[in-house]
Amino acid sequence: MREKTKKRTIKNMNTQNNTMNDDKCPSARRIIDQLKQNQIDEINLYDNHKKTLLSICEYLIDSGINSDLFEQCLTQQVFMESDIPQSLHNKRSLAFVIQFLECVEPPCCEVENLPKVIANVIQIYCSDSNAEILKTVPSLIGIVGMISVFHMFARSQIQPSELNRELNILLPAASEQPYVASSRKYCLAATEALLKAPPKDETTDSFKYLSTIPDVQYILSRYPLDRTIDHIKQLLYQYKESSIQSTLRDVFYGYLDGRVVSKPFSWPTTDFISIKEIQTAMNLDSSTFQSIVLGEDPKVKEFLTQQQPETFETLQNQQLPASTQPLAQQQRQLMQVQPKIKQEKEERNIKKKALNSKSQDATKPKMEDDEHSKLKKKKRRFSEEETQNLIEGVQQFGIGHWKSILNAYKFDGRSCVDLKDKWRNIENSRNRINKQKVQPQVSQPHSNASMLPPFNSDNF
DNA sequence: CTAGGGATATAT
């Protein structure tokens, strides 16, 4: 074992010297080395290491942390295209697009990069049904690009012939993307107008020149550059907000909120019992672990600086033993949960006894002191939080795993049967709402399809 | 433990 670790560290140093300047993720790097050198025999472990790497990549991308870890993994063939889930592709594309837009300085952006940017956006919303809001983005970026091209033309930075070429690249005639056709129409008119009235050689003020061309002016008034770019950014961020957060990030945020200790989370294939097990699974020492996963995240950083003395230590204390004895920890966690369960059970037993004695004595008469015999629990409505927890829990564990959900999430004195009943209610109410909405919708398509005129654009 | 039926308090 020790020999292995020695070898590993030596090789680590080598690779670090080779790849250089990337000490951001030493542990990820170590996993890469292990994978590349086939030091891992078990297939499961091998698989988990890959997935761990993917999760780290996902986390870094989600957190906006610049790191070429993902690219390195690809180029070094640590994982293949087939290992990468579509969602991660999309996150990467999104990060690329956002980064590009953040760097744009109107009026001129790097036009040569725009096709790639546009392609990325199209890829995202074609593969993710939640990305509908991005549908207008390709046409908007195309327009931004064309405005940039106009300026370059005005400054004689590009040849007249390139004007049409850029138009065909940024807003292709054959594009089936929404809004592209109409955007192209405007830009085509503007291009022709520009070619008819080319700038004098000495024109330096592109704004002045462009404002003399009505067709260009129309575009500029309809799509003011700054506001358009802001709008694009806003759409991108909105999508980013709505898209799923990375597994690791979720776990850590939950951990900071103090509810993760017993909350299992769904690793791509394996369930880890707690945050400590992630560390074990990642085979990291706690300081590396923290620097990678805790240190880089703004929320986590803030947390650490605010509460440094206590929590930081407890974090370490909790994490250190993990590598040696995950089982013992699970037991400890269970022990923490146990008292509550015991209490509840005891209460129940008392009730049962009371019930029994009551029914036995019931042959004798008199329900007298029924304050106690009203053993039926007082009705307490599910709080918003409890309901939310239940929904999350079902997402995580699936329907029917009420006990697991009960243990993993915070509920106020509920039993698994309560959760089951609550879920039944939730589903019932969903069905009711659907019935109300769906029925009227069903009848429409048939009649409409046949009744609609084939074209309603005859005015054109 | 979970699923499902049923009773009952509470909301509309």
Place this chain on the structure above:
DNA sequence: ATATATCCCTAG
């Protein structure tokens, strides 16, 4: 009064 949400009971 009816519908709904919660609680209870029991079988498997």
